[in-house]
Amino acid sequence: MDALKIIEQSSMKETAPKIEVGDLVKVYVRIKEGDKSRIQMFEGTVIAKKHGGVNETFTVRRVAHGCGVERVFPLHSPSVDKVEVVRNGKVRRAKLYYLRDRVGKAAKVKSKV
DSSP, X not given: OHHHHHHHHHHSOTTOOOXXXXXXXXXXXXXXXXXXXXXXXXXXXXXXXXXXXXXXXXXXXXXXXXXEEEEEEETTOTTEEEEEEEEOBOOSOSOOGGGGGOOXXXXXXXXXX
């Protein structure tokens, strides 16, 4: 079990971004199309963080063309190029699943001052 922890600590990114639930983030994802690769940006609110260590994932939600879109990203994945925090959010919950039922300004998260 200790060997597994050592491998886990050595393979984690040293520059893992400090993201919290409620933050507005830009996630730059590397996408392979055939033999080419490009970077696509996905901007939205972090509504959940799950697991921990190497397996840590975070869920990002945004509304595109009136339709809610959620994507789950592994934090330590090589396909995630970088994560930028645009704005820190002020929330009192660990999971913001209630935002799925809200529309318009009611779905906004207050920002930290």
